[in-house]
Amino acid sequence: MKTNEELQRDVQNAIKWEPQLHAAEIGVTAKDGIVTLMGTVDAYFKKIEAENAAKNVDGVKAIVEEINVRYSNSQKSDTDIANDVIKALIDCWSVPNEKLKVKVEDGWITLEGHLTWNYQKEAAEKAIAYLPGVKGINNQIKIKSEIQDQIEKKDVERALKSNWTLHSQEILVRVDGTKVILTGAVSSLYQKDLAEKTAWKTPGVWSVDNQLVVEQKYATVI
Incomplete structure (x- = not known):
């Protein structure tokens, strides 16, 4: 504690x-x-x-x-930032950049569009996070899988249990069409994020609703 x-x-x-x-x-x-x-x-x-x-x-x-x-040097214009973002997305081989739209307002970048895998959505954000002038990223990219097979609950459960940092956690899985819902408890915020990333790797997933609760007791000093 x-x-x-x-x-x-x-x-x-x-x-x-x-x-x-x-x-x-x-x-x-x-x-x-x-x-x-x-x-x-x-x-x-x-x-x-x-x-x-x-x-x-x-x-x-x-x-x-x-x-x-807050940047110490002169702030880049939104036009310059937009050009840098577009170039960075083009250079990122794992992101189908032609499916994305970019908006820049006062250094804040908004990404929109549809991709087939969540790792592509994450890669798009990582590709632009280090660009000069960026103040924040609003990642509104939606996942629309090309796989039409129904998600199998047991596949998600198997993936979670195969990870040694998650297999002992009390994670419950529910599947609703193309959506995976995670409930239960884990012992750290890191494990909560890891469980969600693992669920996203399941073929056919369009969204993950992560309702996991982090449970840990704390000593109280009076």
Whole structure:
């Protein structure tokens, strides 16, 4: 069991160990497993790195993200950012860029369109996260699988159990057409995300409703 102070310290240390982050930029508070990240960073990818570092800390149930992105040099125009985004998507071999639409407004990028696999959606976001001038990404890409076979519940369950970090967790699977619903409990936010990513790999999945709850007890200091 961790106290709030212990969880706060563990998250701070996790961020400190990320080579691309400066711990002084990011403040951390923790209460009953909910971690709040605050501060200002000079690149969007640093914001993502901080979130990922916090997710991997044992005991984190949820993250409240209040990190701002502020560039020290002159901000690139939305037109320049849009051109960089289009080029980055073209250069990313795993993304069928002709199926996507891009909108840029004050450094915020919105991605729209339809792809056949979730890994393509994730790859599109990763391809543009490191671009200069990006303040945020709103990924609204929809998944529309070309596979018409009905999703088998047992296939999703087998995939979850085959992963050693998930096989002992209390994860329940329900299938509704092309949608997978995950309920039950896991012991970390990392496992919750991993379960969703694993379910997405099932052929024919169009959406995943991740209702998993992170359960862990905390010591209370009075």
